[in-house]
Amino acid sequence: MRVLLTASGSRGDIEPMLGLALWLREFGAQAGVCAPPDIASRCADLGVPLVPLGPSKSGSRGGRPSRAELLRYVNDWPAMQFDTISTAAAGCDVVVATGVTQMAARSIAQKLGIHYQFVSFQPTSLPSPHHPPMPLPGDRPAPEAIGNQLLWEIDTHGWNAEFGHALNTGRMALGLPPVADVRDHVITESPWLAADPVLGPWSQSPGLDVVQTGAWIVPDDRPLPxxxxxxxxxxxxxxxxxxxxxxxxxxxxxxxxxxxxxxxxxxxxxxxxxxxxxxxxxxxxxxxxxxxxxxxxxxxxxxxxxxxxxxxxxxxxxxxxxxxxxxxxxxxxxxxxxxxxxxxxxxxxxxxxxxxxxxxxxxxxxxxxxxxxxxxxGTIRADGATVAAKLLIDTIS
CATH class of the missing domain: 3.40.50.2000 (Glycogen Phosphorylase B;)
Incomplete structure (x- = not known):
């Protein structure tokens, strides 16, 4: 079985994927990562193949990006994904994606006729009446009078306005029909939550069948300097x-x-x-x-x-x-x-x-x-990546 794990962000956003890759390898599967090039040395240390995705993130040093700067980068992000992930996923049996801005992964899996799995590393990127959406850089706190349900509806419109055209342009190039709801298309109705149940508990919410695996952790035996x-x-x-x-x-x-x-x-x-x-x-x-x-x-x-x-x-x-x-x-x-x-x-x-x-x-x-x-x-689990690897293999089998 061949698995492509695709992610964006800095090392903290990608490290859990490496934990899953190691356990997939332990169970006999082949797993590679499609992620920004900053993670190259870490992938090499662990022996996990890397397909570089997008530019280096380290260039953002020197100040927190504004919302406008973030969105300018994200405007180019879907096209980068469609180009890179399409090649990286060839010959794979499954694509696992994390991050709501992973616009292309599900479409490419659909085109290839392979399984797609979305995973979040925190509850707040999954729609729920129990919490509001994650704030983006530059967002002002929402008035307390606005409930979570309305905030998620506003969030839906925001994702559609920002990414709908880019996503559907990429899908059209693949010969796929357009989608109306970007966020729900990316997340799917059955996402995984790779967070510890004690630290980041999930309360079941209408419309989502969430599987909480526990956090994905890379065992680290490196000595301290x-x-x-x-x-x-x-x-x-x-x-x-x-x-x-x-x-x-x-x-x-x-x-x-x-x-x-x-x-x-x-x-x-x-x-x-x-x-x-x-x-x-x-x-x-x-x-x-x-x-x-x-x-x-x-x-x-x-x-x-x-x-x-x-x-x-x-x-x-x-x-x-x-x-x-x-x-x-x-x-x-x-x-x-x-x-x-x-x-x-x-x-x-x-x-x-x-x-x-x-x-x-x-x-x-x-x-x-x-x-x-x-x-x-004493209550924090360390087996989340093991659970997820077994679940993924069972699903494909």
Missing amino acids: AELSAFLDAGTPPVYVGFGSMPMRAGIARAAIEAIRAHDRRVLLSRGWAELALIDNREDCIAVGEANHQALFARVAAVIHHGGAGTTTAAARAGVPQVVVPQMMDQPYWARRVADLGIGAAFQDADPSTASLSAALDIALTSTTRARASAVA
Whole structure:
């Protein structure tokens, strides 16, 4: 069986697909990934074939994209997909796609007469009366008087207006009839939800038959860099600060360092796309590049992060308290879940101050929060990719 896994975004958006690819390979299937070229080295390390899709995402450093900038890029996105995925899917038995902006995958699967499966890594991209749609960059909060049902209807019109012409142009070139509802066409009536049921529970909703597999995780046994290991061994557990692919304001590193020092804790900065940097030469701080979160998070006192699905899940599995500073998309949802579960603190402000970060750490660093985080860690599953691989193979068989 040959499977094409197609995704977009940064590493956090693609890593779960690699987890599925590894388990498909374990069960005898051939799996390749069609994704932005930034993930090439990671695919090579894992031995997963990559078909590059679109331009590098790393060029977006230097500031969070505005809604207009995002939509200008997305306007060209469907055509890129139709061109690349059509070639990559040749000879495959199934296409698995993630992200509502994966416009072409289902149409190409339909043209080839093969199975198509949509998967979301968070509940908020799936229509439900229990939550509103994910906000896009630049979106203003909706008035409280507008209910979720109406918000999803507005969301439908937005996707149709933005992507309907591009999608149907691509379908016409394939000899396929047009579709009237872009979002529901992409998601289908039977999507998968690759999120942990404790962290991201799903409440069944009309019109959708959702299968929740659990989060898709790549087991990571890479050792920590020698300098980082030495720092961890040299004192008490530090507080980790990292925002992944999120560009942040220049002063966020200083605000975080000062807040952490106010609690007499050491500091571990993950540079990320925000290029966080040390503010002085004191020995209580270190800045590092990408590192194995599965090994690292078990050795820190708390994790300050942006609320990506992968980072939230990794910290929850490690039983470490979290402080979530969400920036966009599904991140406010994960921030709320962290607060609701009592495993950390959450911000509404995307640009916190030293004082507000210190107040959040007042919550995260308590023994009560630490005990709750430890208890929740025991409930987080790690077999989601295994479940999904078996389900996919059974479906095709």
